[in-house]
Amino acid sequence: MTKPLWVVAGAVLVVMGLVWTLQGFDVIEGSAMSGTTTWSVIGPVVVVIGAALVWVGLRGRKS
Template sequence: MRIVRYVVGALCCLMGGVWLLQGIGVLPGSFMTGQSKWAVYGGLLLLVGVGLLVAGRQRRV
């Protein structure tokens, strides 16, 4: 289960980072470029990914 959290968390971080960069206009070439809602969606997905990575790292007692 820990590996699944790592993989899903990493994918969420990667996808959220791309959406965030496209939303703020740093990464051009898509319909999402310059759209602030995609920056917000990307930031939220990035936080979810970080949360999954942290949750996968914690040990169960």
């Protein structure tokens, strides 16, 4: 996978994780996921994984 794909995949995961977190904390209402503790935990984990992918994609190779 090329570096831009890592950045895009990571950014998508960050956005998804943020949405899941906000749904878990019942900030975004109207979903079966709203107000559920499970998504309050899974969301931040996905955000961290996505941020790590973005960091790997943006990190320059020294070769």
